[in-house]
Amino acid sequence: MVDVASPAPLADASQQAVAAVPNKLEVRNLTIRYGSEAALRDVSLSIREHEIFGIIGPANAGKTSFLKAINRMDVFTSGMRVEGEIHFAGRDTRRLNNVYALRSRIGVVFPLPVGLPMTVYDNVALSPRLRGITEKAELDVIVQRCLTRAALWDEVKDRLNALGSLLSGGQQQRLTIARALSQEPDLLMLDEFSIAVDPVTTMRIEDVLKELRQEVTIILVTNLVQQARRLADRTAFFLGGECVEIGVTEDLFTGEVKDQRTRDYVEGRFG
Amino acid sequence: MATGTQALSNRATDARPAGDFDRRNADWYFDKLIAGVVFVCGISAILFVLGIFFFVTKEGIGFVFEKMDFREFLLTPYWSPSDAEDPEYGILALMAGTASVTGLAMLVAVPFSLGAAIYIAEFASGKTREALKVLVELLAAIPSVVWGFIGLVIMNPLLIKWFDIPVGLCVLNAGIILGLMAAPIMTSIAEDALKAVPDRYREAAEAMGATRWQVIYKVVLPAAKNGLLGGVLLGVGRGFGETMAVLMATGHAVNIPDSIFDSVRALTATIAAELGEAVVGGEHYQVLFTIGIFLFLVTFIINLSADLIVRGIRKG
Ligand SMILES: Nc1ncnc2c1ncn2[C@@H]1O[C@H](COP(=O)(O)OP(=O)(O)O)[C@@H](O)[C@H]1O
């Protein structure tokens, strides 16, 4: 097998500051189209190992499309075309023989919680089972660990056999996160996870994410700019299919921006 | 007991190094295999349809090209294929028979099955609901010859008594029988379509103060209309293709009906009744297969337009 040489780092000021950390994800000239309409134009960025990378921007900025392209979920959407290169762990995701192997390494949390119509236990045990783990004792450990990490264990430990789809919204979203963690992902992508979740649960999930940072790389798409500020090491601002700005999160919020539109959006003076 | 600080995974023993995106494992090959198998199943459906069409056409096509007079065939009501000197092959009366019976059957079945489906899906609860569903499915499983029997033995004398007519085997009889026969399966499909409408739609509408009927009429029925239409078209197809019950309940007389009390004869019943006595490969035999081609084409057109209608609804 040919080992693809790790790509040269992009000439980006904020990147040179921490040049020693390897890149988890390299995106080059990514353009996403639906039919003839471009949803995302010529985006280049890189995401480092073990950082939380925030993406902020108003609706229809292309944030969800960006996540879909990384995971190769574009095949589920007819008419969606992806141009450019996405390198994950040094591999070009457009040229993989086994895209299922790629997806199994990337956990995704969608905006609306998806408790699959099976028990809480089976929800979390699904991915381990898919990769061939059958032993009950081993599964028990994984289920408990993932539910604990997702701050849900205490609430469901007495009803692991209840239907996952019958939990409350906030619980289902944590179940979704537990399920994503059960994949033992290298990369966790969250798409506006707090849309259908109460503030207390949101805070609990944010704490979970802070802890996870040590083990996984996280892409956090959020419609709450303050959430990006609380969590993200670096943040990108998407607007109307354009990646307007990428920078250290704190810089974006203290006004050290290259583009006036970023400041306006962050300060809530938009449109 | 695991704690929050426990490592997410043990990277040292991780069996899946990040570089194995190129390794096609057993799961990957199994996936391809299944894709191949279901592809063959899907394609074979097409092959079966083509095969049947080919067979039916082969038997009937000789007549179509050599002797058939399209005007006579489609536009005259005279059907006397066994006349040795001057056989006549006009299917207008047979078409009228099929159309009148199917039409009346839909008049009976559509409101009936829609009402039943609305009751089962929206009003009945618990045991009633379950019992009704089982009963409806049971009704759907009654063989058509039993329905024909009911038409012959029960409906016939009843119609004669009520309407004071000489024969009770007529459009009305067959239409009712066929309607009752198609209703259970239509009810079942319509009920599925209604149940597939998410409860949050009902809740959202009910929260605005809409009455139960308003919720059904304004929200649930429009949301379910694709499935409902599908059920109706399946019913039309059933009526159109039904043979045995129609043979027994129509009176089987070649006739363009003036009223619902006239006896008629259906296209399908004609094939069933006459194919046995027709000489294989002879003209009569070929004409019967030509009717088969005709039925095939009409069914195709009904299905195609149904598909287009449903697509139109989806877009709109
Ligand atoms: N399945 C789709 N078909 C056609 N256009 C789409 C589809 N999904 C998204 N789009 C368009 O792409 C643009 C970006 O959408 P999206 O990636 O969902 O943005 P965001 O997540 O930032 O709100 C929007 O203009 C949207 O209308």
Ligand SMILES: [Mg+2]
């Ligand atoms: Mg989105």
